[in-house]
Amino acid sequence: MTKTMAAPETTYFKKALTSFVKSAAKFDVVCSVRGSSTAASPLVHPSRPRSQIHTLVVLDSSFNPPTVAHMQMATSAIQELQRHHLSSSPYPISMRLLLLLSVNNADKASKTAAFEQRLALMLAMAKDVQAVFKDTLATPPASTLDVPIDIGLTSEPYFHSKSAAIAESSFYLRPDFASAPDSKPTPEQVFLVGYDTLIRIFHPKYYKAPEPPASIPHGLPEHATPMQIALTPLMRRARLRVTTRPDDQWGNEEVQHSWLQTIDERGGATENWSSRIDLMSGTYKGASIVSSTTARTAAKEEEWEKLAEQVGPSVAAWIKLQQLYVDA
Known part of the structure; x- marks a missing residue:
């Protein structure tokens, strides 16, 4: 099968990438x-919220490719947040899901699938996520879900700077009209991460003393560490929903929960970082091993049934159509 690099998706996203890089912006959608949309065309331009968004669920990944584990992280988070909100309010919470791709990854060099192909895969994943919600419309709280999904780019490599770029962007700012609620100018961010990513977020090696010295967030002591200065605004602005990763490298779930108890020592006496972190079970109900690496291997060897265990149907169809990873 011939690669279809001139597909509308890749053409659209390649232009978007070029425009983003030239703009020198830190973040852009x-x-x-939208779940209510029936349009099959990928050329769905960014749609800014028409009303205030309470919660922005952010899945930041290399999406190389997005797997069913990524999908489960997103769908379970949205459904649980909605369920928790409906337990105290008769009205559904206003949410959006942001699939975020960094063009400057702090740990992983760009390889295999080009960025425009990854964006196309993110679009395919968005369709798979919306399909999950559509299939469960009869079951509350899913029946209340019509969650728009945004596909975004960032030039920032670190979570604290990604979060700041999103918060400073006009895209999610409170709508500027008199009747708009003014309790919060920007939505609360909920970052979906794996346990291995959590460890990296709180590793001191990523935080050097800035030059010139950065201003210290209000409430921190003058001797605050570079990590405290960088992460305090993130932890005050956002929550981290962490999927545990029991294995030989990271230990079992008990070990991972125990590590979380030490996190407040890193934040300092005035902060309570652990209260902003939720650990969720990392067991995926399906194939025994789910990973982007396994998915790429299945695609390379054209094992399509195995690939279907690793990724959603729209993602699998795009990989097969484009023959991605075959030459990897």
């Missing part, structure tokens, strides 16, 4: 997908 390049595509929006």
